[in-house]
Amino acid sequence: HNLNGSSSSKGKSYNVEMSKWPWMKGIEVALADPIPPTGDKDDRPSVKQLIEDHRALIDEVKAEIEQELLYDPAKHDDLWFLRFLISHKKKTNKAVKAAKHTLQFRADLKLDDRDIRSVHVGHDNDKMNEGAKNYLKYCDDDTFRFVVPDTKRGVVSFLKFSGFDQPSMVENVPEEDWLPAFAFVTEWSHQWLDYVTRTTGRLTKTIRIIDLADVSLAKQFSPSATKRDGKALAIMEDCYPQLLQSIFLINAPDWVEGPWRALRPIIPERVIGKFDFISPEKHPKDLAKLTKHVDLSHLPIRYGGTSKMWPDDTPPPRTSLLDEDSYAA
Structure with a gap:
């Protein structure tokens, strides 16, 4: 298994060097190597290390989910499965149930269709x-x-x-x-x-x-x-x-x-x-x-901070990749 992008399951090989999630449009790799900590208090774990630590369990959950019609390997990758496993304390049956629920929930609300990061919550x-x-x-x-x-x-x-x-x-x-x-x-x-x-x-x-x-x-x-x-x-x-x-x-x-x-x-x-x-x-x-x-x-x-702005009206960061269209229910 190549943690830089490709994944395999049951003999199939999927190229997921670019993720199909709309908010990742234009980003060349689905998962980057971990950056250095942003400060001495930044203890966020490396995703690739977590994936390596949970490799067998991820494959077990994936084997159940890849049979679902809504499964898309270019979206539902190792990171996607990892989150369910960690949240459910490595209990694969609960992780599978939650993952199936999530696939249907996102389809029902059409959440996979739009990058909404540009919306200024509280203003737009x-x-x-x-x-x-x-x-x-x-x-x-x-x-x-x-x-x-x-x-x-x-x-x-x-x-x-x-x-x-x-x-x-x-x-x-x-x-x-x-x-x-x-x-x-x-x-x-x-x-x-x-x-x-x-x-x-x-x-x-x-x-x-x-x-x-x-x-x-x-x-x-x-x-x-x-x-x-x-x-x-x-x-x-x-x-x-x-x-x-x-x-x-x-x-x-x-x-x-x-x-x-x-x-x-x-x-x-x-x-x-x-x-x-x-x-x-x-x-x-x-x-x-x-x-x-x-x-x-x-x-x-x-x-306790030093920012004089209240309420904080900082708009979302702007990049050329953000979808400027309004969100449709």
Whole structure:
């Protein structure tokens, strides 16, 4: 097996030196050799080393999936299978089930057809699908910001939780719009992360910074909305493996942060690694958790960084390869 591009299975040989994913158009190799770490805190693993370590399991899952009509070896390569295996702790039966679900999910929503990385999330709402447009009607203008500060590091998302009007969402947004809304922003993040992973050779994930300042139980919390969110997030978790590195919750009210800090020592590390309440302006160790993923110069002052821009309105990086067309639902 040649980790630089070609793959073989059951005697067949596929040339995947160029990936067919639309966001990889014009890139000569589907997976680059790993670049040097971008800094002393950059511990992202080499994708090629991970593939080598999981070689037998990848081939086992691939043997099941290559029989599917939606399987395309120029898209569904070793990296694609690797993500499912890591997310499901090397359990091949669960990885196969999730991979099959993902093939159908992407076909149903036509997610393989368009490079949407050029959409400026939070600004280009007219380029989003109808579900996302309806969902965003009940969010303040600065509720969502998805940015790519460094094309060698990936996506950082900022969510201002007080910008949600969940009761109005439940009343006015059809439940069937929830999934397309979540799918659009998750797909946008995935496309950038996949591009960064393939061009740097290092497995790259996103971090989410959720600002809980000024949250109101009456406005921001709705049992029905939480239930809908849960359904959509479960599908995102299944169909976008290895997308999320951590969720950092900042400016939490005392009634939330206090109990969390008391419980942290007894919560499993695997949970802490994904979900953490932090106060970077008060606790240097908390700031270090953020700067592991994003440079201080790209982090707003309100979160302990040096950037004066708030909300962060940095548009997506522009390259000649980006598809400028609007996204069609």
